[in-house]
Amino acid sequence: xxxxxxxxxxxxxxxxxxxxxxxxxxxxxxxxxxxxxxxxxxxxxxxxxxxxxxxxxxxxxxxxxxxxxxxxxxxxxxxxxxxxxxxxxxxxxxxxxxxxxxxxxxxxxxxxxxxxxxxxxxxxxxxxxxxxxxxxxxxxxxxxxxxxxxxxxxxxxxxxxxxxxxxxxxxxxxxxxxxxxxxxxxxxxxxxxxxxxxxxxxxxxxxxxxxxxxxxxxxxxxxxxxxxxxxxxxxxxxxxxxxxxxxxxxxxxxxxxxxxxxxxxxxxxxxxxxxxxxxxxxx
Numbered sequence: 001x002x003x004x005x006x007x008x009x010x011x012x013x014x015x016x017x018x019x020x021x022x023x024x025x026x027x028x029x030x031x032x033x034x035x036x037x038x039x040x041x042x043x044x045x046x047x048x049x050x051x052x053x054x055x056x057x058x059x060x061x062x063x064x065x066x067x068x069x070x071x072x073x074x075x076x077x078x079x080x081x082x083x084x085x086x087x088x089x090x091x092x093x094x095x096x097x098x099x100x101x102x103x104x105x106x107x108x109x110x111x112x113x114x115x116x117x118x119x120x121x122x123x124x125x126x127x128x129x130x131x132x133x134x135x136x137x138x139x140x141x142x143x144x145x146x147x148x149x150x151x152x153x154x155x156x157x158x159x160x161x162x163x164x165x166x167x168x169x170x171x172x173x174x175x176x177x178x179x180x181x182x183x184x185x186x187x188x189x190x191x192x193x194x195x196x197x198x199x200x201x202x203x204x205x206x207x208x209x210x211x212x213x214x215x216x217x218x219x220x221x222x223x224x225x226x227x228x229x230x231x232x233x234x235x236x237x238x239x240x241x242x243x244x245x246x247x248x249x250x251x252x253x254x255x256x257x258x259x260x261x262x263x264x265x266x267x268x269x270x271x272x273x274x275x276x277x278x279x280x281x282x283x
Contacts, residue, residue, distance in 0.1 A: 003196060004028045004042045004090070006079075007051035011155035012096075012147075012188060016049065019189045020196075032075040039082035047092040047196045048140075050076060050132070056100075056121070065120065072128040080134045093135035094195045097144045099181055099206060101125035104250035106177060111257035112146070112202040129202070143195035145188075148206035148254060152185035153278045158220075165220055171230040176214030178251035181206040184268040184277065194264050204256040208269050213251070216271060223275035 003020055007013050008029035020027050030041035032052045042048045052075065054067040076095070083089045102110040103117015116126045129144045136142050150156040164170050181204075188205050195203060211219070221228035256264070268274040 001025045001046040001196065002028070002044065004030060004045045004048045005051065006030055006032055006038060006042075006048065007053065007096075010051060011152065011159075012150065012185070012192075013051045014155075015152070015185050015189050016051070016192050019193060023193075032071070032079060035075075035078045035082055038079050039086065042079070042083055042090050043086050044088040045090040047094060048090045048135075049094045049096075049192060049196065050079075051096045053096065060120075069124050069127070072124055073131055076128070076131045077134070080131065080137075083135070084138045089138040090135075090140055092141040092143070092196065093132060094143045094145065094192065095128065095132035097125050097129050097132075097146045097202075099146050099148045099204065099252055099254045101129070101146050102252050102254060104178075104252050106179070106251075109253045109255060111255045112204055112259070113257070141198075141200050143200050143203060145191055145195060145203050145205045146254070147188060148181035148183050148204070148210075150185055150188055150205075151182055151274055151278065156185060157182075161220070162224075165224050165226050165228065168226045168228075169230050170217060170221060170226065170228040171232055172214045172217045172228070173232045174213070174249040176212060176217065176231075178213050178249060179210050179253040180213055180216045180251055181210040181254040182216065182271060182274070183207045184274040186277075187266050187268055190267070191259060191264055194262070199259075199262050199264075201258070203259045203262075203264075204254055205259070206254045206256050207266060207271075207274070208256055208260065209271070210253050210255070211271050219271045219275055222272070223279040 017027050028041045030038040054071040100121030103122045116122050183206050191205050217228050
């Protein structure tokens with residue numbers, strides 16, 4: 001297959017490109033910063049995977065919030081408009097999304113059939129997915145992957161945590177009750193491959209066994225053979241990230257019901273197995 005990846009330099013993009021190359025697919029990469037060049041790279045592709053977007057792991061000023069939204073809504077809109085004018089648009093369009101689509105809750109459980117939340121990230125995700133659906137106007141099969149907390153040993157959610165934990169300075173965050181709907185990078189790549197190959201519609205990119213922050217913290221400490229007794233109060237996170245602190249201090253329990261029903265089988269369904277794979281003989 002010929003696959004174009006937008007946002008290929010990021011953590012997920014690097015792993016996905018490696019997996020595609022390993023199975024013999026032809027991979028092209030492009031940036032949404034140049035709409036014309038991106039459209040040229042996407043034209044004629046069997047599938048386009050859009051992973052591009054401004055990082056949410058920063059302090060949310062009004063300008064940052066606008067970049068978060070624009071990179072996920074305005075930039076894909078311009079690309080898809082350009083592709084709709086071509087005689088050779090891609091056959092499939094796979095867009096990243098996020099479990100922020102559901103909003104946050106300490107008690108509720110969400111899956112692909114759940115309605116969206118009403119906060120800033122939920123509104124961004126709704127608009128992000130709506131733009132992705134525009135690819136259907138030129139006949140492309142469309143899938144969106146609502147990604148959770150991605151764990152790997154070379155980037156992603158753990159990139160800033162690992163040095164702290166390896167020093168024995170890790171601990172629960174904001175009381176530890178918030179849900180972490182996590183996923184091993186290998187399983188997220190597997191879901192993207194399934195979407196490239198034929199899955200369509202919304203797909204939760206989360207493992208089937210989400211955990212609360214306290215359990216996540218304890219499992220990581222066990223895997224690294226380090227203590228984790230220095231809690232991080234919510235006020236400290238809020239001082240660092242402002243409104244964006246909710247990404248860390250609040251959570252949602254998300255299950256990949258539809259992803260599993262379509263036939264995806266997780267390699268790492270439990271957090272201990274995931275961390276054992278990532279950190280055995282590496283800690």
